[in-house]
Amino acid sequence: MTAFTEAKMTGSVSEILERALAGEDISPAEGEILLQQRDRDTIEAIRQTSDMLRKRQAGDTVTYVVNRNVNFTNICEQHCSFCAFRRDEGKEGAYWLDADTIRSKIDEAIQRGATEVCIQGGLNPQAKLHGTSLSYYINLVKQIRQTFPQLHIHAFSPQEIQFIAREDGISYQETIAALHDAGVGSMPGTAAEVLVDEVRRVICPEKIDTQTWLDVVEAALAVGVFTTSTMLCGHIEMPQQQIQHLQRLRELQEKAVSRQYPAHITEFILLPFVGEQAPPALRRRVGRDQPVLADILLLTAVSRIFLGNWIANHQPSWVKLGLAGATEALRWGCNDIGGTLMEEHITTMAGAQGGTCMSVEQLQAACTSAKRPYRERNTLYEPVYSACKNSR
Template sequence: MIAPAVAAALAPWAMRQAESLLVPPPDPAAAEPFSHWPAADLLDAVSAAPLASRPYLHRAGLVLELLRRPWLGEAGEVLRRRADALRRRLMGDTVTYVVNRNLNVSNHCVQHCSFCAFRRDPGEPGAYWLELEELQARAAEAVRAGATELCLQGGLNPAARLNGSQLAFAERLLQVLREAAPGVHLHAFSPQELVFFAECDGISLDAVLERLRAAGLGSVPGTAAEVLSERVRRLLCPEKLTARDWVAAVLQIHRHGLPSTSTLMAGHIERSADLAAHLLTLVALQGAARERLLPGFSEFVLLPFVGQAAPAPLRSRVGRDQPDLQAMLRLTAQARLVLREWIPAHQPSWVKLTLAGAAEALRWGCNDLGGTLMEEHITTMAGARGGTAQTPATLAAAAHGVGRPVRQRTTLYALLP
């Protein structure tokens, strides 16, 4: 059921289109015709799927079989080589990265996601809310370090208002960052945050996007997607946008000419069918954007679940504090093969996998190492061991360590000298 405030915020056309684009988890029977195929034949069939997005969605059983196979031993090496070859064909051998600073403004949040170790109530130990002056100082410091991007995200803080308006406060955030870091790309506010602003102010998401774009918003992080399967979302994040709501919000974001990233949080309670639904929904969204010559998704980022400091019920259910690197590498390759030309840029999370793990992911289909970040709180508070900052030199060394050249890029993948 859609919450009334969310329904009022999202455009009716976007909700209708989201219903048609959201791919449900395939029935296991759909994969049975492919279950006895040799690995090479299965990978050939995935690679031969039509490039038009809608016919590809009809091959959901093929994608499900790709995702549910264990891909161990020699089969795993075949999978890796196929993904690596596709990466080379689509993106070349050069590894890219962006010099950016991550600004997690506050961890005050009205929602209670079962995986989140970041959120706090005001006054609770570990709760924080950065002042505008502090954000300006950090932005200016990022410029001095060569940053071309500021990434701005935080909890859904009901007190973050200016003259009673969430949107006015968000506009003010962008303004102070532009003053401190003129010309730096502002990559800010997940679809969940944007809809929250609209809900709180009683206005449409379109109005939010128009005003924030005018205030300097350059692109949108694709977080809050988690897994686009309602079975999973009811357990992980029942208070968040539904999968259909998230798809509708992204349709509107793209319609306003704003690129967004795409993400997948995996390695917890999802099943292969949920992963198939998620990846094929991203394909459908990207196809819809390309049909209208809209920017669509700029990249895909796999976000392995980190459970060390997660709430106890989910941590106990998952039974693992840190990501299973080998499983995440296989999923990295599988995602590369499913997303293909629709989303050519793929990056791992060195915060979650460690830099060594992220470097290994470059051999499994990734072409990018993400950003320097300079600071990070959301995943670190969950117990991630990858650290909170990298330098261009450490990212370059990671790429060189797997025999690849490296270049700095912008947020939207233009190469820099």
């Protein structure tokens, strides 16, 4: 292995990395082997492999998006064991933003150059008080679309889609198609947590199961709605379960390609568990409040090696890792530094220390410190040329 002559690796790890560099998909068993490595030289070889694959699959330029999160309600019928965001209706801190407040937030984002708004919220049963649940969500999207026609609306997780469909007794595909017609351009692949039901039964027993998440995302891709993909990592899951999650994402993307769906999964984002303000039961079980950077970086690298042939764009979470940790992840297979967000409540309320907003200048400086060129992109990873004049 010419690039890793100094590394002290077992033959099996060396062979796995050689096959990955030859362009082959590694197997789940091989991915698990990589995640189990603890030798410093071997981990460095894994990092180098992920970095070379990143360069080949996505290039050297680090991308970012100017966007704003709007979490329109924290009232939620579910009680996920890792969530410090949700509230019951009428309880202290519960909120449901009205249309004027949402428009004001988005108008501020437009003034700061945003090309995307990400809309997500709790599962609020009040959504159907004045009609169907779907009609509330459609009206929300239409109001944004009519006021800000230039903005890409990235909205509603698979969990929210299932909630709307369940409340109204309609199919996932019908729900997604109606929202797409109203103006939703893409869907966040959140609520995936870990796509292994034995883990989900502990951390989010009220949430959709693995197959439902996969079914909703496949329905979106079949309709023509692009999605992202995520993994909530660093809590109770084991390496085998992390790889099972990655395998299910890879299989879904392979299916989308083979069936020639009009859309595909655009990116993969690791979301490290932050437990500082999480409910006590899971916090005690995990035994730590903040992510372990070394563990997240190894998983970042293995995710690139395992998924990169199918999902080329990989992004760290500066909210969870801090900007320094996210910048380091650019050396471990990531090609995107994320978005400006402008506000972020869900992770911050759990005790994350990365902040809630990044300026474009801060993201660009992070790329420069990593000795990489940068470029603004839109939600679908197309260049935003008007912002490129200061790119390196």
